[in-house]
Amino acid sequence: MIPSQWSRVLVAVAVLGLLAVPNPAGSAQATPRDVLIFGATSDVETMDPQVSVDNIAWRAIYYNYDRLVQLKGGTTEVAPQLAESWTISPDGKTFTFRLRTGVKFTDGTPLDASAVAASFTRLFKMGKGAAGLWDGILDASGITVVNASTIRFTLKTPFAPFLGSLATDQASIVSPGVMKHETGGDLGQAWLSGNSAGSGPFFLKEWRRGERIVLERNPNYWGPKPALRQVVIRNIPDAAVLRDLLERGEVDLGEVLTDDQIDAIKGKPGITVFEAPSFLATYLYLNNRNRYLENVKVRQAISYAVDYQGIIQGVRKGRAVQMRGPIPQGMAGHDKTLFQYTRNLTRARQLLAEAGHPQGFELGLLIDPGVREWADIATIVQANLAEVGIRVKIEGYARPTMRAKLDKADFDMATGFWTPDYPDADMFTWFWFYSKNGGLAGNRSFYSNPRMDQLVVAQRQEPDLAKRMQMFRQIQKIAVDDAVYVYLHQPVYRIAMRNRVQGYVYNPMLLFMPNFSGISKAP
């Protein structure tokens, strides 16, 4: 009869139900002492350092490789890594590096000058976005192997931030052994996208896409031996789930991206929340090709109309500082005395009237609604500008479309983030204001000013530090006077970890990239 059939189904369901009994180990699972479980809310796309331009992927890539130089601890200071020492020619164009000897890649290939040359040659030959840092400055022809332990870079033009740029993920030294895996002339890209070929403190042991990435300690590492045997980067897209795993101790260190999740976990037993200022510039692009925005008075009026503190309170719950000009606070070159716009509606209305628009006008504000912070900022800016008569239409597009529109200047205003790749104010000046960088390359306001062009190019080529800093002061003044962008804020970077995690060092240049090689775990 049916009841008996039914009961079989019920038994089957009950058996499955038994699986629901929690693990015998209990909920407070302690992870092994020499294994760090890192919870990440997004997965990596490629592990090839010469392709990736994604901070999230760099976290998994960076410690599989060494570079000629490194950033010292939590600072932006450059220190030797594979290069023991270097000399710079007086004209600032020739850099000669003496390499550490006896270093080998994890695939057994010796790391010498020709390997370094081969690595940079691969980078430039592929010409992916990762090579963009040195575009017009260095290419394969500028690399000379002097002898097995000496390599020389000859730049096409002096480039003051060059040393710092060699500490970036893109400057990772890739083993020439990667060419053994070449298929169809891809320079080993398909293979390296899912493997590692470096000489760093770790190497990629396993990658189950969408699940986890396992980095294993390099037993033959030439430098200080990492305390951790393994770093497991778990992909946990839901921040609420990640928070729960942190609380239970199943994850040691977690990048919980939302402030409410961090607030919820802060103060819980066994949890430490680390907070420090970041270099993540949050700003608005004002398309200077727009018929209203081309007028500096209109841009200044908008800069006066925006409620900076309201945005910091409303969007970041007070955990951000208002930007003072384009160069973030904490970065060499930042001018503490620079004028900072604050909300002044009378001044804003006056400027609009002077610009001939006392009645206001309509402007679009382009965002990717997938970024919650942008959506929130847009709503506040819309209300702020309405008070001075500017009607803002929020235009939401998926990221690929938004980026295409930004690149083609097909927008009025837009929200944006910017993090520096190398520790130099050049990242916030040459990229942002040089007229030839219009679009995604960096000058997203399509600003054009011959005096500014001259300054941003000159600072790159200036070997004298004091003179360079003087140029940055001038650049910042023009950038603020001309209200090229609306400089909103620098948020506080927050990361939650178990108390067991020791030796964590935050480097604002290595955003989202904890120092796995220096971290250890208490028993």
Added chain:
Amino acid sequence: MRSSPARAPPFMAHFLARRLLLQVLVFTGVLILTFLISHSVPGDPALLRAGPRASPEIIAQLRHDMGLDRSLPVQLWIYVRDLLRGDLGVSIRTQRPVIQDVAEHFPATFELTTAALLVVIVVGIPLGVLSAVQKDRFPDHLSRVIAISGVSLPVFWLGLMLIYVFFVRLGWLPGTGRLDMGVEPPAALTGLYAFDALAGRDWAALRSALRHLFLPVLLLSYVSLAPVVRMVRSSMLEILGQDYIRTARAKGLAERFILYRHALRNALIPTLTIIGLSYGTLLQGAVVTETIFAWPGMAYYAVGSMTYLDYPAVIGITLVSALIYSTVNLLVDLLYGVVDPRIRYD
């Protein structure tokens, strides 16, 4: 009624040939449509590939390398030519051959959808029968409410609630992924963790895999249950009113025998069709389910590819999904003959 064994194969071969030809046509249609749609979306894949700081020269070079500077028909022709060689192109996002990415993500989706399909069959058919037998009485209303609520409640909401209740509140079941942290995946045989663990007698992995399967399968099967229950119910009701059922009852046959040998067997034909079609619903539901449960399957890969405008991956996934779906339905057509010997393939 039954065709002679000697004559069956030619009929079958003829039928198969016709069906396969149709499949090729459907496939070509899907290919052209997906290709055109994914290439008409505003946005520039070269920009995405190049990254935020790339110079215009690098972007132009990439556009050239990716063939984006050629005309659409030429791009389509190149794609078809490569496809015939089994090459689905290289993913813009992961830089790997799409076929490799799909092969890596496919087993997870197959495991999830097949387990859900089994649950749909095992639960859906008895529920439909129960509904028909107890028509307009409490069990009927209950089973209809269960089935209808599955289609009516938003999948993402239901998924989040399941995670909240069973993972966050009760801590009974894991919230995301396919295996627990300390558990190594079983020796790869099929890529279906539960099956591989069973085959290799790896009980720890089996337990972990089943525990991780539980919530996503529950969600996916629940939301796909309604069509099967309703189809079984209505076909059973129709058949139970037929003369031969009355005759069987008059003969004094056991009710259970009548229901299963006479009624259900005849009600299975339309149900099979619905089950075949519901595999499409399952593949669709997998998109949300995999996203919520961080289930690293094809749908999870597809969502990532779409937000990246990774058109080689998107086209590749669509083609593979179309292939799976049409194959399942071909199998269903062949199953008709098993369920009902009167059906002949000519």
